[in-house]
Amino acid sequence: MKYMLLIYDNAQTRETFLGEQGEGLMAEIDAIMNELTESGELVGGEALADPSNTKTIRLVDGAPAITDGPYAEAKEHLGGYLIVDCESVERAADIARRWPSARFTPLEVRPLMDTSGAEM
Amino acid sequence: MRSDADHVDLLRRLAPQVLGVLVRRFEQFDACEDAVQEALLAAAVQWPQEGLPDSPQAWLITVAARRMTDQLRSEHARRRREDTAAAQVPADDGFAPAPGDEQRPDHDDTLTLLILCCHPALSPASQLALTLRAVGGLTTAEIASAFLVPEATMAQRISRAKQSLKATDIPFAMPPEPERSERLRVVLHVLYLIFNEGYIASSGPDLQRSELTREAIRLTRAVHALLPDDGEVAGLLALMLLSDARRPARTGADGTLIALAEQDRALWNRAYIEEGTGLITGALARATLGPYQLQAAIAAVHDEAPRAQDTDWPQILALYKLLERVAPNPMVTLNHAVAVAMVDGPRAGLDLLATLDADDRMAAHHRLDAVRAHLLEMAGDHAAARSMYLTAARRTTSLPEQRYLEARAARLTGGNDP
Numbered sequence: 001m002k003y004m005l006l007i008y009d010n011a012q013t014r015e016t017f018l019g020e021q022g023e024g025l026m027a028e029i030d031a032i033m034n035e036l037t038e039s040g041e042l043v044g045g046e047a048l049a050d051p052s053n054t055k056t057i058r059l060v061d062g063a064p065a066i067t068d069g070p071y072a073e074a075k076e077h078l079g080g081y082l083i084v085d086c087e088s089v090e091r092a093a094d095i096a097r098r099w100p101s102a103r104f105t106p107l108e109v110r111p112l113m114d115t116s117g118a119e120m
Numbered sequence: 121m122r123s124d125a126d127h128v129d130l131l132r133r134l135a136p137q138v139l140g141v142l143v144r145r146f147e148q149f150d151a152c153e154d155a156v157q158e159a160l161l162a163a164a165v166q167w168p169q170e171g172l173p174d175s176p177q178a179w180l181i182t183v184a185a186r187r188m189t190d191q192l193r194s195e196h197a198r199r200r201r202e203d204t205a206a207a208q209v210p211a212d213d214g215f216a217p218a219p220g221d222e223q224r225p226d227h228d229d230t231l232t233l234l235i236l237c238c239h240p241a242l243s244p245a246s247q248l249a250l251t252l253r254a255v256g257g258l259t260t261a262e263i264a265s266a267f268l269v270p271e272a273t274m275a276q277r278i279s280r281a282k283q284s285l286k287a288t289d290i291p292f293a294m295p296p297e298p299e300r301s302e303r304l305r306v307v308l309h310v311l312y313l314i315f316n317e318g319y320i321a322s323s324g325p326d327l328q329r330s331e332l333t334r335e336a337i338r339l340t341r342a343v344h345a346l347l348p349d350d351g352e353v354a355g356l357l358a359l360m361l362l363s364d365a366r367r368p369a370r371t372g373a374d375g376t377l378i379a380l381a382e383q384d385r386a387l388w389n390r391a392y393i394e395e396g397t398g399l400i401t402g403a404l405a406r407a408t409l410g411p412y413q414l415q416a417a418i419a420a421v422h423d424e425a426p427r428a429q430d431t432d433w434p435q436i437l438a439l440y441k442l443l444e445r446v447a448p449n450p451m452v453t454l455n456h457a458v459a460v461a462m463v464d465g466p467r468a469g470l471d472l473l474a475t476l477d478a479d480d481r482m483a484a485h486h487r488l489d490a491v492r493a494h495l496l497e498m499a500g501d502h503a504a505a506r507s508m509y510l511t512a513a514r515r516t517t518s519l520p521e522q523r524y525l526e527a528r529a530a531r532l533t534g535g536n537d538p
Contacts, residue, residue: 001517002268040245040277043269085269087243116320116329117377117520119370120490 002043002085003092006108007101009079014050016104025100032098036084041091045082076105083112127167130176131160132338135257138180140229143292146188149236150282153254155191159184160257230255230342231307232294237281238306241288246281247310248317253278256335266329267317304347308356308412311340315360319367320518333364344399351407354399355416361396362419365389377524381428393423411447414439433462450482454491466499486515490525497532506532 017025036042054070070077079101086092089109096107135156142152159180173179237250249267252258258266264274295303318332340357347353369383400416407413418439425431440456453476461469473492476482489512496505509529513522 037276038280040249040273040280043273085245085267085273087245111517113522114518115520117516117518117522117524118320119366119377120379120487120494120521120524 001087001089001092002083002112002114003089004110004112005045005082005084005092005096005099006078006110007080007082007099008076008105008107009101010076010105013079013101013105028098028100032095036082036095041084041086043083043085045080047080048078051077079105124168127164127172130172131163131180132257132335134177134180135160136230136233136255137177137228138184139233139254141181142184142188143229145185146192147292148286149292150279150286151191152184152188153282155184155187156180157253157259158187161259228342228346230339231346232292234307234310234339234343235295235300235303236285236290236292238303238310239285239288239290240303240306241284242281244310244313246277246284247306248314249274249277250281251310251339252314252332252335256339258335262331266332268329304350305352307343308340308352311336311343312356312359312412314339315363319363330367333360333367336360337364349407351403352410352412354403354407355410355413358396358399358403358416359412359419361392361399362416362423365392365396365423371520375520376527377520379524380422385426385428388423393420396420397424409442409446411443414443414446418443431462433459437463450476450479451487454482454487457495458491461495461498466495469495470499484515486512486521486525489515490521493525493528497528502532 016022033042051070052068054068056067056069056071058065058067082095084092084095086095089111092109096102096109099107101107138159139152139156142156143149146152162183163176163180167173167176233255234251237254238247242250249263252263252266253260260275260278261271263278264271267274294300314332315336318330318334318336337357337360340353340360344350344353344357365388366380366383368389369385369387370378370380372378396416397420400413400420403413404417418436421432421436421439437456437459440452440459443452444456453472457469457472459469460472470492473488473495476488482488489508493505493508493512496502496508499505506529509525509532513525513529516522516525
Protein backbone atom coordinates (compact mmCIF):
# COMPACT_ATOMS: atom_id res chain seq x y z
CA MET A 1 0.00 0.00 0.00
CA LYS A 2 1.34 3.40 -0.93
CA TYR A 3 1.15 6.33 1.46
CA MET A 4 2.07 9.97 1.14
CA LEU A 5 3.67 11.54 4.17
CA LEU A 6 2.86 15.23 4.07
CA ILE A 7 5.50 17.12 6.00
CA TYR A 8 4.33 20.43 7.46
CA ASP A 9 6.74 23.23 8.34
CA ASN A 10 6.31 26.59 10.00
CA ALA A 11 8.18 29.88 9.93
CA GLN A 12 10.72 28.60 12.46
CA THR A 13 11.56 25.34 10.68
CA ARG A 14 14.49 26.66 8.64
CA GLU A 15 15.92 28.33 11.71
CA THR A 16 15.64 25.15 13.74
CA PHE A 17 17.39 23.16 11.03
CA LEU A 18 20.12 25.79 10.71
CA GLY A 19 20.59 26.00 14.48
CA GLU A 20 22.83 23.97 16.70
CA GLN A 21 20.64 20.88 16.60
CA GLY A 22 20.43 21.18 12.81
CA GLU A 23 23.27 18.84 11.98
CA GLY A 24 21.81 16.12 14.16
CA LEU A 25 18.36 16.58 12.65
CA MET A 26 19.72 16.36 9.11
CA ALA A 27 21.64 13.21 10.05
CA GLU A 28 18.39 11.69 11.29
CA ILE A 29 16.72 12.50 7.98
CA ASP A 30 19.61 10.95 6.06
CA ALA A 31 19.40 7.83 8.20
CA ILE A 32 15.65 7.43 7.57
CA MET A 33 16.08 8.05 3.83
CA ASN A 34 18.82 5.41 3.73
CA GLU A 35 16.65 2.99 5.63
CA LEU A 36 13.72 3.52 3.23
CA THR A 37 15.96 3.19 0.18
CA GLU A 38 17.56 0.00 1.45
CA SER A 39 14.25 -1.57 2.42
CA GLY A 40 12.78 -0.87 -1.01
CA GLU A 41 9.94 1.18 0.48
CA LEU A 42 10.87 4.58 -0.91
CA VAL A 43 8.83 5.49 -3.99
CA GLY A 44 9.60 9.20 -4.11
CA GLY A 45 9.66 12.51 -2.35
CA GLU A 46 10.42 16.17 -2.84
CA ALA A 47 10.98 19.27 -0.77
CA LEU A 48 8.96 22.37 -1.65
CA ALA A 49 10.41 25.86 -1.92
CA ASP A 50 9.48 28.47 0.71
CA PRO A 51 5.82 29.49 0.52
CA SER A 52 6.84 33.03 -0.43
CA ASN A 53 7.66 31.61 -3.90
CA THR A 54 4.06 30.55 -4.39
CA LYS A 55 1.83 31.87 -7.16
CA THR A 56 -1.88 31.46 -6.51
CA ILE A 57 -4.05 31.23 -9.59
CA ARG A 58 -7.81 31.79 -9.63
CA LEU A 59 -10.23 32.34 -12.43
CA VAL A 60 -12.25 35.49 -11.89
CA ASP A 61 -15.07 35.76 -14.43
CA GLY A 62 -13.15 33.38 -16.66
CA ALA A 63 -9.94 35.42 -16.56
CA PRO A 64 -6.91 34.21 -14.60
CA ALA A 65 -6.07 36.30 -11.55
CA ILE A 66 -2.56 35.55 -10.38
CA THR A 67 -1.33 36.67 -7.00
CA ASP A 68 1.98 36.18 -5.24
CA GLY A 69 1.97 34.18 -2.06
CA PRO A 70 -0.02 31.23 -0.76
CA TYR A 71 -3.78 30.79 -1.07
CA ALA A 72 -4.29 30.83 2.67
CA GLU A 73 -2.11 32.33 5.37
CA ALA A 74 -1.53 29.59 7.92
CA LYS A 75 0.75 28.90 10.83
CA GLU A 76 1.89 25.71 9.09
CA HIS A 77 2.52 25.05 5.42
CA LEU A 78 3.35 22.03 3.31
CA GLY A 79 7.14 21.76 3.28
CA GLY A 80 7.54 18.56 1.31
CA TYR A 81 6.37 14.99 0.97
CA LEU A 82 7.53 11.41 0.85
CA ILE A 83 5.79 8.53 -0.91
CA VAL A 84 6.43 5.14 0.66
CA ASP A 85 5.18 1.68 -0.24
CA CYS A 86 4.68 -0.09 3.12
CA GLU A 87 3.21 -3.31 4.47
CA SER A 88 0.85 -1.43 6.78
CA VAL A 89 -0.38 1.99 7.79
CA GLU A 90 1.31 1.37 11.15
CA ARG A 91 4.67 1.16 9.42
CA ALA A 92 3.98 4.40 7.49
CA ALA A 93 2.91 6.11 10.70
CA ASP A 94 6.07 4.91 12.40
CA ILE A 95 8.20 6.55 9.69
CA ALA A 96 6.26 9.80 10.18
CA ARG A 97 6.67 9.61 13.96
CA ARG A 98 10.44 9.30 13.60
CA TRP A 99 10.76 12.10 11.02
CA PRO A 100 12.64 14.80 13.00
CA SER A 101 10.32 17.70 12.15
CA ALA A 102 7.47 15.81 13.88
CA ARG A 103 8.89 17.17 17.15
CA PHE A 104 7.99 20.72 16.04
CA THR A 105 5.24 20.49 13.41
CA PRO A 106 2.84 17.70 12.38
CA LEU A 107 2.98 15.22 9.53
CA GLU A 108 -0.01 13.64 7.84
CA VAL A 109 -0.07 10.06 6.53
CA ARG A 110 -2.53 9.59 3.68
CA PRO A 111 -3.15 6.51 1.54
CA LEU A 112 -2.83 7.01 -2.22
CA MET A 113 -5.80 6.09 -4.38
CA ASP A 114 -5.28 2.93 -6.39
CA THR A 115 -6.42 2.53 -9.99
CA SER A 116 -7.27 -1.13 -9.30
CA GLY A 117 -10.35 -2.41 -7.60
CA ALA A 118 -12.10 -5.62 -6.60
CA GLU A 119 -15.54 -6.58 -7.85
CA MET A 120 -18.22 -6.35 -5.19
CA MET B 121 9.11 -17.48 -37.25
CA ARG B 122 8.85 -17.04 -33.54
CA SER B 123 7.46 -13.89 -32.07
CA ASP B 124 8.98 -12.02 -29.15
CA ALA B 125 6.10 -13.27 -27.01
CA ASP B 126 7.15 -16.88 -27.69
CA HIS B 127 10.68 -16.03 -26.64
CA VAL B 128 9.41 -14.42 -23.45
CA ASP B 129 7.36 -17.51 -22.59
CA LEU B 130 10.28 -19.80 -23.26
CA LEU B 131 12.68 -17.67 -21.21
CA ARG B 132 10.31 -17.51 -18.26
CA ARG B 133 9.81 -21.27 -18.36
CA LEU B 134 13.54 -21.94 -18.50
CA ALA B 135 14.54 -19.36 -15.86
CA PRO B 136 14.07 -21.56 -12.77
CA GLN B 137 15.65 -24.59 -14.47
CA VAL B 138 18.77 -22.61 -15.36
CA LEU B 139 18.95 -21.05 -11.91
CA GLY B 140 18.65 -24.48 -10.30
CA VAL B 141 21.63 -25.81 -12.27
CA LEU B 142 23.72 -22.78 -11.35
CA VAL B 143 22.89 -22.75 -7.66
CA ARG B 144 23.70 -26.43 -7.43
CA ARG B 145 27.07 -25.86 -9.05
CA PHE B 146 28.13 -22.49 -7.59
CA GLU B 147 26.00 -22.39 -4.44
CA GLN B 148 25.83 -18.60 -4.07
CA PHE B 149 22.15 -18.01 -4.73
CA ASP B 150 22.32 -14.21 -4.90
CA ALA B 151 25.17 -14.09 -7.42
CA CYS B 152 23.70 -16.96 -9.47
CA GLU B 153 20.36 -15.20 -9.64
CA ASP B 154 22.05 -12.06 -11.00
CA ALA B 155 23.96 -14.14 -13.55
CA VAL B 156 20.77 -15.85 -14.74
CA GLN B 157 18.99 -12.51 -15.03
CA GLU B 158 21.85 -11.22 -17.19
CA ALA B 159 21.70 -14.33 -19.36
CA LEU B 160 17.92 -13.89 -19.78
CA LEU B 161 18.40 -10.26 -20.81
CA ALA B 162 21.13 -11.28 -23.27
CA ALA B 163 18.83 -13.94 -24.73
CA ALA B 164 15.95 -11.48 -25.04
CA VAL B 165 18.19 -9.28 -27.19
CA GLN B 166 20.03 -11.95 -29.20
CA TRP B 167 17.48 -14.66 -29.92
CA PRO B 168 15.02 -12.55 -31.88
CA GLN B 169 17.92 -11.34 -34.07
CA GLU B 170 20.05 -14.46 -34.41
CA GLY B 171 17.41 -17.12 -34.07
CA LEU B 172 16.80 -19.63 -31.33
CA PRO B 173 19.88 -21.70 -30.33
CA ASP B 174 19.68 -25.49 -30.73
CA SER B 175 19.34 -25.92 -27.01
CA PRO B 176 18.05 -22.71 -25.42
CA GLN B 177 18.55 -24.11 -21.93
CA ALA B 178 22.20 -25.06 -22.54
CA TRP B 179 22.77 -21.62 -24.11
CA LEU B 180 21.42 -19.87 -21.01
CA ILE B 181 23.39 -22.11 -18.65
CA THR B 182 26.59 -21.47 -20.58
CA VAL B 183 26.12 -17.70 -20.62
CA ALA B 184 25.09 -17.53 -16.96
CA ALA B 185 27.91 -19.86 -15.87
CA ARG B 186 30.40 -17.72 -17.76
CA ARG B 187 29.20 -14.65 -15.83
CA MET B 188 29.60 -16.54 -12.58
CA THR B 189 33.09 -17.73 -13.55
CA ASP B 190 34.14 -14.19 -14.49
CA GLN B 191 32.79 -12.85 -11.27
CA LEU B 192 34.39 -15.52 -9.10
CA ARG B 193 37.74 -15.01 -10.85
CA SER B 194 37.68 -11.29 -10.24
CA GLU B 195 36.69 -11.91 -6.63
CA HIS B 196 39.59 -14.30 -6.20
CA ALA B 197 41.93 -11.78 -7.77
CA ARG B 198 40.68 -9.09 -5.43
CA ARG B 199 41.05 -11.34 -2.41
CA ARG B 200 44.54 -12.32 -3.52
CA ARG B 201 45.51 -8.67 -3.70
CA GLU B 202 44.01 -7.96 -0.31
CA ASP B 203 45.18 -11.08 1.42
CA THR B 204 48.86 -12.01 1.35
CA ALA B 205 48.00 -15.55 2.38
CA ALA B 206 46.25 -15.89 -0.96
CA ALA B 207 43.59 -18.50 -1.24
CA GLN B 208 44.17 -21.22 -3.76
CA VAL B 209 42.84 -20.05 -7.09
CA PRO B 210 40.79 -22.86 -8.53
CA ALA B 211 41.70 -24.15 -11.93
CA ASP B 212 39.80 -22.62 -14.83
CA ASP B 213 38.09 -25.83 -15.74
CA GLY B 214 36.49 -25.94 -12.31
CA PHE B 215 34.00 -23.36 -13.53
CA ALA B 216 33.70 -24.26 -17.18
CA PRO B 217 30.21 -25.31 -18.23
CA ALA B 218 30.09 -29.07 -18.11
CA PRO B 219 28.53 -31.23 -20.77
CA GLY B 220 25.25 -32.71 -19.65
CA ASP B 221 24.21 -29.49 -17.94
CA GLU B 222 20.78 -30.04 -19.39
CA GLN B 223 18.40 -30.88 -16.63
CA ARG B 224 17.19 -34.43 -16.45
CA PRO B 225 13.61 -34.32 -17.68
CA ASP B 226 12.42 -35.81 -14.39
CA HIS B 227 14.13 -33.12 -12.37
CA ASP B 228 12.63 -29.71 -11.74
CA ASP B 229 13.96 -27.08 -9.35
CA THR B 230 10.89 -24.86 -9.55
CA LEU B 231 9.46 -25.97 -6.23
CA THR B 232 12.78 -25.79 -4.35
CA LEU B 233 13.29 -22.27 -5.70
CA LEU B 234 9.74 -21.21 -4.83
CA ILE B 235 10.18 -22.45 -1.27
CA LEU B 236 13.46 -20.56 -1.03
CA CYS B 237 12.05 -17.30 -2.44
CA CYS B 238 9.06 -17.50 -0.09
CA HIS B 239 11.27 -17.95 2.96
CA PRO B 240 9.49 -16.73 6.12
CA ALA B 241 12.45 -14.47 6.95
CA LEU B 242 11.37 -12.23 4.03
CA SER B 243 8.55 -9.68 4.08
CA PRO B 244 5.57 -10.51 1.84
CA ALA B 245 6.54 -7.71 -0.58
CA SER B 246 10.03 -9.22 -0.88
CA GLN B 247 8.67 -12.74 -1.31
CA LEU B 248 6.49 -11.56 -4.21
CA ALA B 249 9.27 -9.64 -5.91
CA LEU B 250 11.90 -12.36 -5.57
CA THR B 251 9.50 -15.09 -6.70
CA LEU B 252 8.62 -13.16 -9.84
CA ARG B 253 12.25 -12.54 -10.69
CA ALA B 254 14.00 -15.77 -9.69
CA VAL B 255 11.23 -18.25 -10.52
CA GLY B 256 9.08 -16.25 -12.92
CA GLY B 257 12.02 -14.94 -14.94
CA LEU B 258 10.57 -11.41 -15.06
CA THR B 259 12.96 -8.49 -15.27
CA THR B 260 13.22 -5.99 -12.45
CA ALA B 261 11.73 -3.34 -14.76
CA GLU B 262 8.71 -5.55 -15.49
CA ILE B 263 8.12 -6.26 -11.81
CA ALA B 264 8.54 -2.58 -10.91
CA SER B 265 6.01 -1.49 -13.50
CA ALA B 266 3.57 -4.19 -12.36
CA PHE B 267 3.74 -2.88 -8.78
CA LEU B 268 3.84 0.77 -9.91
CA VAL B 269 7.09 1.62 -8.13
CA PRO B 270 10.36 2.99 -9.56
CA GLU B 271 12.75 0.35 -10.90
CA ALA B 272 15.41 1.37 -8.35
CA THR B 273 12.96 0.70 -5.52
CA MET B 274 12.17 -2.76 -6.86
CA ALA B 275 15.86 -3.53 -7.48
CA GLN B 276 16.58 -2.63 -3.89
CA ARG B 277 13.75 -4.82 -2.62
CA ILE B 278 15.07 -7.79 -4.59
CA SER B 279 18.67 -7.27 -3.60
CA ARG B 280 17.71 -6.92 0.04
CA ALA B 281 15.64 -10.09 -0.13
CA LYS B 282 18.64 -11.94 -1.49
CA GLN B 283 20.88 -10.53 1.24
CA SER B 284 18.42 -11.76 3.87
CA LEU B 285 18.47 -15.23 2.34
CA LYS B 286 22.26 -15.18 2.33
CA ALA B 287 22.23 -14.26 6.03
CA THR B 288 20.00 -17.21 6.88
CA ASP B 289 22.48 -19.52 5.14
CA ILE B 290 19.90 -22.13 4.20
CA PRO B 291 20.88 -24.96 1.89
CA PHE B 292 19.40 -25.19 -1.60
CA ALA B 293 17.27 -28.23 -0.97
CA MET B 294 13.73 -29.20 -0.15
CA PRO B 295 13.16 -28.86 3.59
CA PRO B 296 12.09 -32.06 5.37
CA GLU B 297 8.53 -32.65 6.57
CA PRO B 298 6.63 -31.20 8.41
CA GLU B 299 8.46 -27.96 7.52
CA ARG B 300 8.00 -28.71 3.83
CA SER B 301 4.20 -28.60 4.07
CA GLU B 302 4.26 -25.40 6.08
CA ARG B 303 6.58 -23.74 3.59
CA LEU B 304 4.42 -24.91 0.70
CA ARG B 305 1.47 -23.08 2.34
CA VAL B 306 3.54 -19.88 2.26
CA VAL B 307 4.36 -20.46 -1.41
CA LEU B 308 0.66 -20.88 -2.21
CA HIS B 309 -0.17 -17.71 -0.31
CA VAL B 310 2.48 -15.75 -2.24
CA LEU B 311 1.12 -17.10 -5.55
CA TYR B 312 -2.37 -16.11 -4.41
CA LEU B 313 -1.16 -12.58 -3.59
CA ILE B 314 0.53 -12.27 -7.00
CA PHE B 315 -2.70 -13.38 -8.65
CA ASN B 316 -4.79 -10.94 -6.66
CA GLU B 317 -2.47 -8.05 -7.37
CA GLY B 318 -3.09 -8.63 -11.06
CA TYR B 319 -6.74 -9.59 -10.77
CA ILE B 320 -7.84 -6.30 -9.21
CA ALA B 321 -6.12 -4.37 -12.01
CA SER B 322 -8.52 -3.28 -14.68
CA SER B 323 -7.30 -1.65 -17.86
CA GLY B 324 -5.25 1.16 -19.32
CA PRO B 325 -2.16 1.89 -17.25
CA ASP B 326 -2.79 -1.28 -15.28
CA LEU B 327 -2.35 -3.68 -18.18
CA GLN B 328 1.19 -4.50 -17.11
CA ARG B 329 -0.10 -5.22 -13.66
CA SER B 330 -2.77 -7.60 -14.91
CA GLU B 331 -0.02 -9.71 -16.43
CA LEU B 332 0.67 -10.80 -12.86
CA THR B 333 -2.50 -12.87 -13.07
CA ARG B 334 -1.17 -14.81 -16.03
CA GLU B 335 2.15 -15.25 -14.29
CA ALA B 336 0.52 -16.52 -11.08
CA ILE B 337 -1.53 -19.03 -13.05
CA ARG B 338 1.55 -20.19 -14.94
CA LEU B 339 3.56 -20.73 -11.74
CA THR B 340 0.67 -22.42 -9.93
CA ARG B 341 0.22 -24.70 -12.94
CA ALA B 342 3.89 -25.64 -12.65
CA VAL B 343 3.49 -26.44 -8.94
CA HIS B 344 0.35 -28.48 -9.68
CA ALA B 345 2.24 -30.47 -12.32
CA LEU B 346 4.89 -31.29 -9.70
CA LEU B 347 2.40 -32.04 -6.89
CA PRO B 348 -0.70 -33.33 -8.69
CA ASP B 349 -2.08 -35.00 -5.55
CA ASP B 350 -2.00 -31.89 -3.34
CA GLY B 351 -5.61 -30.77 -3.00
CA GLU B 352 -4.79 -27.21 -1.97
CA VAL B 353 -2.48 -26.68 -4.95
CA ALA B 354 -5.24 -27.94 -7.25
CA GLY B 355 -7.72 -25.81 -5.30
CA LEU B 356 -5.64 -22.65 -5.70
CA LEU B 357 -5.17 -23.24 -9.43
CA ALA B 358 -8.91 -23.85 -9.79
CA LEU B 359 -9.70 -20.71 -7.78
CA MET B 360 -7.44 -18.63 -10.05
CA LEU B 361 -8.96 -20.05 -13.23
CA LEU B 362 -12.55 -19.74 -12.02
CA SER B 363 -11.97 -16.13 -10.93
CA ASP B 364 -9.97 -15.08 -13.97
CA ALA B 365 -12.67 -16.59 -16.20
CA ARG B 366 -14.84 -13.60 -15.25
CA ARG B 367 -12.20 -11.01 -16.11
CA PRO B 368 -13.63 -10.05 -19.55
CA ALA B 369 -16.99 -9.27 -17.91
CA ARG B 370 -15.98 -7.63 -14.65
CA THR B 371 -15.12 -4.19 -16.02
CA GLY B 372 -16.85 -1.98 -18.55
CA ALA B 373 -15.06 -0.40 -21.51
CA ASP B 374 -14.31 2.67 -19.40
CA GLY B 375 -12.85 0.61 -16.55
CA THR B 376 -15.90 0.74 -14.27
CA LEU B 377 -16.48 -2.31 -12.11
CA ILE B 378 -19.47 -4.51 -12.89
CA ALA B 379 -20.96 -6.52 -10.03
CA LEU B 380 -21.08 -10.30 -10.38
CA ALA B 381 -24.89 -10.30 -10.60
CA GLU B 382 -24.82 -7.83 -13.49
CA GLN B 383 -22.01 -9.27 -15.59
CA ASP B 384 -22.57 -10.46 -19.15
CA ARG B 385 -21.95 -14.15 -18.57
CA ALA B 386 -21.51 -14.81 -22.28
CA LEU B 387 -18.15 -13.06 -21.94
CA TRP B 388 -16.86 -15.50 -19.31
CA ASN B 389 -13.96 -17.70 -20.33
CA ARG B 390 -15.56 -21.13 -20.83
CA ALA B 391 -12.25 -22.99 -21.18
CA TYR B 392 -11.07 -21.67 -17.81
CA ILE B 393 -14.39 -22.53 -16.18
CA GLU B 394 -14.26 -26.08 -17.49
CA GLU B 395 -10.66 -26.57 -16.45
CA GLY B 396 -11.22 -25.03 -13.03
CA THR B 397 -14.39 -27.01 -12.39
CA GLY B 398 -12.66 -30.24 -13.41
CA LEU B 399 -9.73 -29.49 -11.09
CA ILE B 400 -11.85 -28.67 -8.07
CA THR B 401 -14.21 -31.60 -8.60
CA GLY B 402 -11.23 -33.97 -8.70
CA ALA B 403 -9.57 -32.39 -5.66
CA LEU B 404 -12.72 -32.44 -3.51
CA ALA B 405 -13.23 -36.13 -4.31
CA ARG B 406 -9.69 -37.18 -3.38
CA ALA B 407 -7.81 -34.73 -1.19
CA THR B 408 -8.06 -33.36 2.34
CA LEU B 409 -10.36 -30.36 2.41
CA GLY B 410 -8.73 -26.92 2.62
CA PRO B 411 -9.58 -23.22 2.25
CA TYR B 412 -8.44 -22.83 -1.37
CA GLN B 413 -10.56 -25.81 -2.41
CA LEU B 414 -13.59 -24.36 -0.65
CA GLN B 415 -13.12 -20.94 -2.23
CA ALA B 416 -12.70 -22.59 -5.62
CA ALA B 417 -15.86 -24.63 -5.04
CA ILE B 418 -17.77 -21.42 -4.28
CA ALA B 419 -16.38 -19.77 -7.41
CA ALA B 420 -17.40 -22.85 -9.42
CA VAL B 421 -21.00 -22.65 -8.17
CA HIS B 422 -21.14 -18.98 -9.29
CA ASP B 423 -19.56 -19.77 -12.66
CA GLU B 424 -21.90 -22.67 -13.35
CA ALA B 425 -25.05 -20.53 -13.09
CA PRO B 426 -26.24 -19.49 -16.58
CA ARG B 427 -27.93 -16.40 -15.07
CA ALA B 428 -27.36 -14.66 -11.72
CA GLN B 429 -30.83 -15.73 -10.55
CA ASP B 430 -29.94 -19.38 -11.24
CA THR B 431 -27.13 -19.30 -8.64
CA ASP B 432 -27.36 -22.17 -6.18
CA TRP B 433 -27.14 -19.98 -3.05
CA PRO B 434 -27.99 -22.78 -0.56
CA GLN B 435 -24.94 -24.65 -1.79
CA ILE B 436 -22.79 -21.52 -1.55
CA LEU B 437 -24.08 -20.95 1.98
CA ALA B 438 -23.16 -24.51 2.97
CA LEU B 439 -19.66 -23.99 1.56
CA TYR B 440 -19.20 -20.71 3.48
CA LYS B 441 -20.23 -22.46 6.69
CA LEU B 442 -17.51 -25.02 6.05
CA LEU B 443 -15.01 -22.29 5.19
CA GLU B 444 -15.78 -20.44 8.44
CA ARG B 445 -14.93 -23.63 10.27
CA VAL B 446 -11.75 -24.46 8.32
CA ALA B 447 -10.31 -20.92 7.99
CA PRO B 448 -12.29 -18.37 9.97
CA ASN B 449 -11.54 -14.74 9.15
CA PRO B 450 -13.61 -11.55 8.90
CA MET B 451 -13.49 -11.47 5.07
CA VAL B 452 -15.05 -14.92 5.00
CA THR B 453 -17.75 -13.75 7.43
CA LEU B 454 -18.45 -10.81 5.14
CA ASN B 455 -19.11 -13.06 2.14
CA HIS B 456 -20.90 -15.57 4.33
CA ALA B 457 -23.34 -12.78 5.27
CA VAL B 458 -24.13 -12.20 1.59
CA ALA B 459 -24.94 -15.91 1.16
CA VAL B 460 -27.11 -15.83 4.30
CA ALA B 461 -28.98 -12.83 2.89
CA MET B 462 -29.58 -14.61 -0.41
CA VAL B 463 -30.96 -17.71 1.32
CA ASP B 464 -32.62 -16.42 4.51
CA GLY B 465 -33.25 -12.80 3.58
CA PRO B 466 -31.33 -9.53 4.00
CA ARG B 467 -32.15 -9.04 7.70
CA ALA B 468 -30.49 -12.36 8.57
CA GLY B 469 -27.45 -11.27 6.58
CA LEU B 470 -27.35 -7.89 8.35
CA ASP B 471 -27.49 -9.70 11.73
CA LEU B 472 -24.39 -11.69 10.80
CA LEU B 473 -22.64 -8.50 9.61
CA ALA B 474 -23.32 -6.91 12.99
CA THR B 475 -20.96 -9.45 14.57
CA LEU B 476 -18.10 -7.79 12.63
CA ASP B 477 -18.66 -4.35 14.17
CA ALA B 478 -16.62 -5.37 17.20
CA ASP B 479 -13.73 -6.57 15.01
CA ASP B 480 -10.98 -3.93 14.88
CA ARG B 481 -9.80 -5.27 11.52
CA MET B 482 -13.19 -4.67 9.96
CA ALA B 483 -15.05 -1.96 11.85
CA ALA B 484 -13.78 0.89 9.65
CA HIS B 485 -13.29 -1.19 6.51
CA HIS B 486 -15.05 -0.01 3.35
CA ARG B 487 -15.95 -3.60 2.41
CA LEU B 488 -18.08 -4.00 5.52
CA ASP B 489 -19.89 -0.75 4.68
CA ALA B 490 -20.28 -1.82 1.04
CA VAL B 491 -21.80 -5.20 1.89
CA ARG B 492 -24.06 -3.60 4.51
CA ALA B 493 -25.20 -1.10 1.88
CA HIS B 494 -26.06 -3.93 -0.53
CA LEU B 495 -28.06 -5.79 2.10
CA LEU B 496 -29.86 -2.62 3.19
CA GLU B 497 -30.75 -2.03 -0.44
CA MET B 498 -32.05 -5.61 -0.68
CA ALA B 499 -34.12 -4.97 2.45
CA GLY B 500 -35.68 -1.92 0.79
CA ASP B 501 -34.16 0.61 3.19
CA HIS B 502 -32.90 2.86 0.42
CA ALA B 503 -32.04 5.91 2.52
CA ALA B 504 -29.79 3.90 4.85
CA ALA B 505 -28.31 1.98 1.91
CA ARG B 506 -27.50 5.17 0.06
CA SER B 507 -25.73 6.73 3.02
CA MET B 508 -23.81 3.47 3.65
CA TYR B 509 -22.68 3.32 -0.02
CA LEU B 510 -21.36 6.87 0.34
CA THR B 511 -19.54 5.99 3.57
CA ALA B 512 -17.92 3.04 1.79
CA ALA B 513 -17.04 5.28 -1.18
CA ARG B 514 -15.23 7.70 1.13
CA ARG B 515 -13.35 4.92 2.86
CA THR B 516 -12.07 2.96 -0.12
CA THR B 517 -8.64 3.77 -1.54
CA SER B 518 -9.54 2.30 -4.93
CA LEU B 519 -10.75 4.67 -7.66
CA PRO B 520 -12.88 2.11 -9.56
CA GLU B 521 -14.47 0.89 -6.32
CA GLN B 522 -15.21 4.47 -5.37
CA ARG B 523 -16.88 5.12 -8.72
CA TYR B 524 -18.88 1.90 -8.40
CA LEU B 525 -20.08 2.73 -4.88
CA GLU B 526 -21.00 6.29 -5.82
CA ALA B 527 -22.96 4.98 -8.80
CA ARG B 528 -24.85 2.55 -6.53
CA ALA B 529 -25.67 5.44 -4.20
CA ALA B 530 -26.80 7.61 -7.13
CA ARG B 531 -29.21 4.87 -8.29
CA LEU B 532 -30.95 5.12 -4.93
CA THR B 533 -31.40 8.87 -5.11
CA GLY B 534 -35.14 8.91 -5.71
CA GLY B 535 -37.15 11.97 -6.72
CA ASN B 536 -38.47 12.53 -3.19
CA ASP B 537 -35.05 12.04 -1.60
CA PRO B 538 -33.70 15.20 0.08
